[in-house]
Amino acid sequence: MASIKLTINGKSIETHSGQTVLEVAQTAGIYIPTLCYHHALPPEGACRMCLVEIERQRSLQPACTFPATDGLVIHTHSPEVEATRKFILEMLISDHPLDCMTCDAAGDCRLQDLAYEYGVKGGRYQDGFKHSYEVNDPNPFIQVDRNKCILCHLCVRACDHVNGVEAISVFYRGFNAHIGFGADGSLQDSPCEFCGSCVAVCPTAALSPKLASGKGRSWQVEKVDTVCSYCGVGCKLTLNVRDDHIIKVESTWDGPANHGWTCVKGRFGFDYVHHPDRLKKPQVRKYLLDGKKKPKSRNGKLWQWVETDWETAINITAEKLRTTRDKFGPDSIGVLTSAKCTNEENYLMNKLARQALGTNNIDHCARL
Amino acid sequence: MTNSIDDIAEQAAAYFVIGSNTTEQHPVIGMRLRQAVKRRNAVLIVADPRRIDLVDYAVLHLQQKPGTDIALLNGLMYLILENGWEDKTYIKQRTEDFEDFKKTVKQYPPRKVSQITGVPVEQLEQAAEIMGKTKPMAVLWAMGITQHISGVYNVMSLANLQLLLGNIGMPGGGVNPLRGQNNVQGACDMGGLPNVYPAYQAVTNETSQSKFETAWGVTLSATVGMTATEMLPGVLDGKTRAIYILGEDPVMSDPDTNHVRTCLEKIDFLILQELFPSETAPYADVLLPGTSFAEKSGTFTNTERRIQKVNQAIQPIGDSKPDWEIISELAKRTLEGRGVSSGAPYAKWDYNSPNEILDEINALAPSYAGITADRLENGETLQWPCPDKDHPGTPILHTQKFTRGLGKFTPIDHIPPAETPDTEYPMVMSTGRVLYHWHGGQMSRRSKGLLEIYPKALIELNEEDASRLGINGDKRVRVSSRRGSIELDAWITDRVPPGMVYANFHFPEASANQLTQAVLDPIAKIPEYKVTAVKVETT
Ligand code: SF4
Ligand code: SF4
Ligand code: SF4
Ligand code: FES
Numbered sequence: 066m067a068s069i070k071l072t073i074n075g076k077s078i079e080t081h082s083g084q085t086v087l088e089v090a091q092t093a094g095i096y097i098p099t100l101c102y103h104h105a106l107p108p109e110g111a112c113r114m115c116l117v118e119i120e121r122q123r124s125l126q127p128a129c130t131f132p133a134t135d136g137l138v139i140h141t142h143s144p145e146v147e148a149t150r151k152f153i154l155e156m157l158i159s160d161h162p163l164d165c166m167t168c169d170a171a172g173d174c175r176l177q178d179l180a181y182e183y184g185v186k187g188g189r190y191q192d193g194f195k196h197s198y199e200v201n202d203p204n205p206f207i208q209v210d211r212n213k214c215i216l217c218h219l220c221v222r223a224c225d226h227v228n229g230v231e232a233i234s235v236f237y238r239g240f241n242a243h244i245g246f247g248a249d250g251s252l253q254d255s256p257c258e259f260c261g262s263c264v265a266v267c268p269t270a271a272l273s274p275k276l277a278s279g280k281g282r283s284w285q286v287e288k289v290d291t292v293c294s295y296c297g298v299g300c301k302l303t304l305n306v307r308d309d310h311i312i313k314v315e316s317t318w319d320g321p322a323n324h325g326w327t328c329v330k331g332r333f334g335f336d337y338v339h340h341p342d343r344l345k346k347p348q349v350r351k352y353l354l355d356g357k358k359k360p361k362s363r364n365g366k367l368w369q370w371v372e373t374d375w376e377t378a379i380n381i382t383a384e385k386l387r388t389t390r391d392k393f394g395p396d397s398i399g400v401l402t403s404a405k406c407t408n409e410e411n412y413l414m415n416k417l418a419r420q421a422l423g424t425n426n427i428d429h430c431a432r433l
Numbered sequence: 434m435t436n437s438i439d440d441i442a443e444q445a446a447a448y449f450v451i452g453s454n455t456t457e458q459h460p461v462i463g464m465r466l467r468q469a470v471k472r473r474n475a476v477l478i479v480a481d482p483r484r485i486d487l488v489d490y491a492v493l494h495l496q497q498k499p500g501t502d503i504a505l506l507n508g509l510m511y512l513i514l515e516n517g518w519e520d521k522t523y524i525k526q527r528t529e530d531f532e533d534f535k536k537t538v539k540q541y542p543p544r545k546v547s548q549i550t551g552v553p554v555e556q557l558e559q560a561a562e563i564m565g566k567t568k569p570m571a572v573l574w575a576m577g578i579t580q581h582i583s584g585v586y587n588v589m590s591l592a593n594l595q596l597l598l599g600n601i602g603m604p605g606g607g608v609n610p611l612r613g614q615n616n617v618q619g620a621c622d623m624g625g626l627p628n629v630y631p632a633y634q635a636v637t638n639e640t641s642q643s644k645f646e647t648a649w650g651v652t653l654s655a656t657v658g659m660t661a662t663e664m665l666p667g668v669l670d671g672k673t674r675a676i677y678i679l680g681e682d683p684v685m686s687d688p689d690t691n692h693v694r695t696c697l698e699k700i701d702f703l704i705l706q707e708l709f710p711s712e713t714a715p716y717a718d719v720l721l722p723g724t725s726f727a728e729k730s731g732t733f734t735n736t737e738r739r740i741q742k743v744n745q746a747i748q749p750i751g752d753s754k755p756d757w758e759i760i761s762e763l764a765k766r767t768l769e770g771r772g773v774s775s776g777a778p779y780a781k782w783d784y785n786s787p788n789e790i791l792d793e794i795n796a797l798a799p800s801y802a803g804i805t806a807d808r809l810e811n812g813e814t815l816q817w818p819c820p821d822k823d824h825p826g827t828p829i830l831h832t833q834k835f836t837r838g839l840g841k842f843t844p845i846d847h848i849p850p851a852e853t854p855d856t857e858y859p860m861v862m863s864t865g866r867v868l869y870h871w872h873g874g875q876m877s878r879r880s881k882g883l884l885e886i887y888p889k890a891l892i893e894l895n896e897e898d899a900s901r902l903g904i905n906g907d908k909r910v911r912v913s914s915r916r917g918s919i920e921l922d923a924w925i926t927d928r929v930p931p932g933m934v935y936a937n938f939h940f941p942e943a944s945a946n947q948l949t950q951a952v953l954d955p956i957a958k959i960p961e962y963k964v965t966a967v968k969v970e971t972t
Contacts, residue, residue, distance in 0.1 A: 205882035229467035258868060259886070260460065276882065289746035292733045294726035295871050297612035298438070298461045299735025304727060304746040311727060311746065321814050322438050322735055328460030330871060330883065335727070337879040338750075342709045344722035345751025353718065359701070363715075370720070375754070375762070382719050383766035385702050389675045390771075395654065399664035399673050402625040403680035404614035406723075406756050407731025407743055409790035411616070412631060412798075413760040414679060415624035418658075420649040420780075421764040421771075425636050425658030426673075429625045430614065430681055430872075 069135040074142070086139060087115055087128040097141050098150065098182065100175055101217035102129040103266050105318060105325055106226055111218045113153055114179065118143045125149060147183075154185045160195055162212050163187065170270035173283035176215060194240060204252045206259045206333045207272055211243050214271035220244060220263035227326050232257040244271075261332040265315065265325070276336060280312035281305070290317060293331040294405065300327050304335070311335050347378030354381075386422065395423035402429045435830040436571065436607035437737045437816065438462060442469055444605025447567035451480040451502065451591070452577020452963075456487050457868040459575070459611045459736070463487065466573075476567055478560055480505060481577065482863065483893070483935060484928045493560055496930060497550040499861050500581055500850030500964045506590040507847065508546030509561050510538045510597055518565025520599025528596050528840040537844035549847060564598060569606035576613065576865065580962040583848045584954040596840045602831040612736040614872070615726075619734035622801070622817070623794070627658030632798035648797055650777025660958040662687070662951065665696040675702040677763075679756060680723060684712035685873030685938055688949040688960040689916050706759060709875050712941050722753035729755035731787040732809065738816045738827070740801070742809045757787055850964035851952040854932070858914060858966035860898070862934045864945040865962075874939035890943040893935040894923040894969065902969060909972045912936070914948035914965050920972055934969060 066081040071089065078093050085108065090097050101112035108129040116125040120138040125146060128139075140146065158180055165171045180186075198211035216235065221244065224233045232255040236245040247255025264272045286305040293300040301320025305313040314335050318325040352360055352367040354377075360367040389398055400422070402414035411429075418427040434441075441448075442465035456463030463486075469475040470490045479488050480495040480502075488494045497505045513519055514535065524531055543554045564570055572595055578587045592601070592608055600606035612618045624631040634641035637655055646653050659667060665683060667673035687693045697703065697716035705717035708725055726733075728749045734740050749755065765782040768774070779793050788806040795802050800818035808815065808822070815826035831840075854861055869887035870877040877883045892912060894904070904910060908923045912934065921936075921943035929935050936945035945962075952961050 205885040226468070226472075228464050229471060253886070258456075258460070259882075260464070287746075289744050290742075291726065291744045291746060292615070292735075292741045294615050294876070296459055297615060297617060297736035298459050299615065299733060299737075299739060299741055300461055301741065306746050309747045321739060321741075322737065323461045326461050326464055328464075329869060330460075330877065330880075334871075334877055334880040334883050336881055337708075337876040338725045338727050338747075340709070340879040342879060343750045343753070344707060344709065344720060345753060347722060347752070348720040350718050359718070375752070378719060378721060379759075379762045379766055382704055382721070383763055383770055385718075386675060386677070386704075386763070386767050387770040389702060393674045396656070396658070397672065397674040399659060399667070399676040401661055401664070401676065401678045401681050401683075402620055402623075403756075404617035404620045404625075405680045405726075406616065406620070407729070407787065408616065408619040408623050408734060408740070408794065408801075409731040409787040410679070410756045410760060411620045411623035411625045412790060412794050413757055413764070415631060416649065417677075417760055417764040417767075419624075419630070419636075419645070419653055420651050421767045421782075423651070423654055425627050425654050425656060426664060427625055427658060428627050428661040428664065429617070429620045430661065430686055 067135075069133065071133060071135065071137040071139065073139045080133065082134065084133045085129055086117060086119075086126075086131045086133050086137070089133045090128060090141065095141060097128050098179055099129060100179065100215060100268055101219060103219055103222075106219065106222045106266065109218055109222065112215065114150060116146055116149055117141050118146050151183045151185060154179055154183050157215050158185050158187065168213075168270050169273050169278055169282070171282055174270065175268035198243070202251050204259070206261065206275055206329065207252060207264055208270075208275045208278060209252070210271050210273070213269045214244055215269060216242060216244070217268060219266040219268065220272055223262040223266045227262040228258060228260045230256040230258060233263060259329040259333060260327060261329065262326060274313055274333065276333065277305070277313040280310070281307035286312065288315075293327070295330040295334065298322055300331050302327065302331055311338060346372040347375055348372050349378055349381055390422060396426060398422050398424055398426060400424075400427040402427060404429050434607065434609040434611070434737045435601060436604070436609055437739075437828040438465065440604055440828060441571045441573070441607070441609060442466070445469065445475060445569055445571040446605065447476040447478070447563060447570035449478050449480070449564065449570055449572045450487060451572070451574050453573055453575035453611055454481070454483070454485045454487070454577070454865060455573065455575075455611065456485070458613070458866060460868065462573075462611060466490070476563055478563060482930065482933060493556060493563070495552045495556055495560060497552050499863055499933065500583075501550040501847065502578060502581070502587045503583060503590050503845055504541060504546050504549040504847040505552060506594055507538050507541035507845070508543060508550070508557050509564065510594055511541045511546070512543060512558060512561035513565050513597060514538060516561070516565060518561070519597045523599030524597070527602070527834070528842055530842045534593060534842035534844045537846060540846075564594075568598070569600050569603045570598060571606055571609060572600070573609045573611060575611045577963060579610070579957070579959055581964065582851050582952060582954050582961045584959045585956040586845045586848065589843045590845050592840075593842055593845070596842060601840060602829065602833070604829060607829065610736075615735075616733040618736060618738060619732070622734055622798070627660055630797075631794060632800045645797070648777060648779040650775025650780035651773065662953055662958045662960060665693060666951070668696040668700045673700070675704070676700060677704040677706075678713065679706045679760070680708070682711040682713050682873040682875055685875075685941065685944055685946065688946055688951045688962060690944060690947040691917050692951060706756060709879065711875050712873065721759055722751065723756040723759060724749045724753050728753070729757070729787070731757070732791065734817070739814050740804050740809070740817065741814045757784065757790060851961055852950060852964060852966045854966045858968050860932055860934055860967050860969055862912070862914070862936055862945065862948060862965045862967040863963045864936055864938060864949060864965075866939065867937050870937065870939035872939075874941075878939065890921045890937060890940040891924040892921055893926050893929045895927060895929050895931045895933070896925055897931040898969065899923065899925045902971060904971055911970045911972050912948065912967050913970075914950070914967045916950060917947035919943040919945075919947050934967065
């Protein structure tokens with residue numbers, strides 16, 4: 066990598082070759098608007114939002130693909146550049162539903178941000194043909210609204226470069242161009258595995274999580290970083306919480322095991338947390354409360370569950386553990402700890418078995 | 434894993450994936466394998482009785498018969514030796530007992546191996562050549578290797594292979610078991626095993642024993658305890674009287690469901706701490722509502738030995754409590770009842786936060802000593818061993834030497850599975866999970882989307898078998914073993930070869946574990962889930 070020197074907006078920058086103009090500008094803290102660029106994916110130059118003026122180039126060039134070389138003199142916000150960007154936005158907006166007031170992406174939409182930045186309302190070309198796609202992909206996870214698609218191809222690249230199954234492509238050209246799955250069918254009939262990478266990179270609500278629909282906008286949620294509760298990969302996840310409910314799961318790009326990638330369970334399988342079946346109170350069998358012997362029959366009253374407070378449940382349980390220990394010895398008690406619980410909890414289970422009960426009968430499902 | 438996920442994904446020139454359906458079981462690692470093949474032409478060899486999805490990205494699929502992994506590996510090593518592809522310098526400098534091992538491997542010429550495994554000789558030759566010539570190669574496996582009566586020997590054979598090729602302690606190499614549950618690594622590290630205290634300090638070692646006696650202020654037992662697979666059957670002969678289960682569901686996840694139910698019915702006292710009324714709950718005497726990962730803080734250790742921070746996002750649901758609080762209360766009350774109290778430094782149970790528990794772990798588990806709450810709060814994620822506060826953690830194990838000094842070759846012979854097909858039960862069933870569900874299904878069946886996309890149990894059945902059995906329009910089948918019988922829909926597919934079926938244990942109404950048997954690996958006590966003789970009939 067050779068060291069190079071170039072000028073952006075009159076500021077002289079020293080850096081190394083092998084980067085794009087956009088990367089150099091970003092490192093130097095110079096803003097260039099983008100729509101189809103994502104730092105985790107190869108650039109494609111599809112939207113032309115990032116056009117910049119480069120002296121001695123005949124036309125404006127997309128910063129996200131143009132290689133930074135020695136001696137370039139670049140203007141990121143010249144009048145011509147600004148006018149072109151505005152024109153591109155007007156074209157996009159002319160064929161966009163403009164229902165930001167009910168859109169889940171509002172507040173977290175690059176198109177909305179740029180329309181705001183460039184003062185683009187309604188669009189100049191309202192008379193042109195407008196798309197009207199049905200929003201009806203039947204899968205349970207991903208809402209597909211092609212009316213909001215700006216054909217940035219980020220989803221196509223994510224499916225190829227992240228999950229790798231190539232379930233999404235662009236079908237047809239010109240006005241009929243649209244994203245499609247498999248052989249232009251539904252997601253479920255394509256090789257899609259619902260990893261949600263496409264949803265994560267889509268700049269609008271063209272692809273959005275169904276579970277989160279209507280549950281809260283980005284500024285209404287609290288984001289908490291944590292780790293996935295399913296498999297041993299240990300993906301870092303960001304829970305989006307509103308009113309004490311998880312409404313959506315995202316991933317941050319700094320997760321050491323997953324670098325922003327997840328699978329279907331991590332991204333879309335979180336709602337078990339709020340399932341109505343969740344146990345909400347301690348329960349003990351009635352015979353324990355009545356101080357009776359354990360009934361032989363499982364159908365009688367004595368075997369019924371009774372909800373109690375914690376104090377009662379803990380006292381009964383500890384007492385039973387103690388008497389079993391006294392009567393049959395510590396090794397008559399077994400402890401199964403949990404590969405789903407935290408290290409701290411597993412440490413305590415080990416301490417409980419060995420210290421409080423006096424047995425090494427402790428294991429978990431590592432074998433199962 | 435001896436190596437890190439990043440290291441393997443970026444550095445390996447070749448991959449040998451055996452007994453791991455990576456794209457469904459460890460999807461994000463599966464994605465990275467696919468990318469390594471697509472973007473940098475890494476070479477992938479898959480060995481699996483099933484045609485799993487990853488096979489599409491492999492140059493070679495070795496479709497060995499279930500339960501013949503040792504023969505397969507010995508056969509490959511025979512060819513590597515025959516062609517002089519072993520890493521002679523590495524073997525000389527870093528290993529021992531090579532000659533004994535070599536003698537055993539010499540008993541596995543390709544023709545014989547091909548007969549045992551069903552893998553054609555040419556494929557054995559191709560695989561051996563790739564392994565011998567492409568370095569570094571990472572070996573990845575999961576339960577397809579361990580859930581056999583020969584599980585431990587299967588793993589040792591893989592270690593032999595990587596020692597032979599000089600791939601252990603190398604970037605992009607290593608022996609890499611992919612751990613199943615989110616914190617199964619941590620549960621092992623924290624002493625959730627019958628033979629070791631936290632950080633694998635043996636209960637039979639006097640120094641460890643006295644260390645924990647001093648810390649906890651009690652006399653400790655030096656007898657190795659019972660494994661999960663021994664505890665339950667122990668109920669029947671009166672050995673086990675009470676069991677305290679935290680977040681596990683033996684009715685779904687243990688082999689031979691009918692037998693499990695019999696044991697649970699006979700138990701004196703069962704404490705179950707759970708999120709849901711699981712399939713095991715009807716047998717419990719006490720049900721304590723614990724909390725999910727979203728309602729508490731602490732740490733998980735992933736498959737690459739990396740400790741990461743879990744942060745509470747919502748309040749506990751209902752009156753449920755973080756599990757660490759419940760365990761502490763129970764222990765405290767039990768000790769009070771016993772009249773035991775001590776001034777020892779770590780005898781107490783009055784923790785105010787998970788961080789205080791982590792402090793205690795730092796003090797008592799040497800490989801976690803440097804993984805402190807402060808460092809984690811500052812955004813560090815560390816891989817153990819991390820012996821002190823300034824240690825950066827260990828992304829790759831055994832780079833200089835092995836824990837025991839030299840890497841040991843172990844001569845290992847093929848052992849056939851416990852139950853082989855016969856005239857009454859002519860087919861082999863293997864079991865496992867699918868992408869959209871998790872283990873006994875308590876969580877994933879309660880996730881709306883996951884249940885909608887995969888709503889019921891399916892058994893994979895080859896087309897040839899299906900047409901032989903006359904299974905066409907109506908795909909419902911009855912599958913029976915010596916222990917039980919289930920009815921479910923067949924998925925007719927070439928993922929399984931003729932003579933084999935594959936079932937999961939996500940749905941209580943048709944769980945594969947009603948058919949599996951509790952025959953265990955004699956060393957690790959892991960059940961042989963991957964080979965059960967069954968018959969399939971139309972209903
Ligand atoms: S969810 Fe994943 S697999 Fe499906 S289309 Fe999107 S990126 Fe591709
Ligand atoms: S669906 Fe989203 S990510 Fe895909 S092309 Fe359209 S706007 Fe871009
Ligand atoms: S998101 Fe998927 S791959 Fe990642 S830890 Fe969770 S279950 Fe595993
Ligand atoms: S961001 Fe450069 S062309 Fe879209």
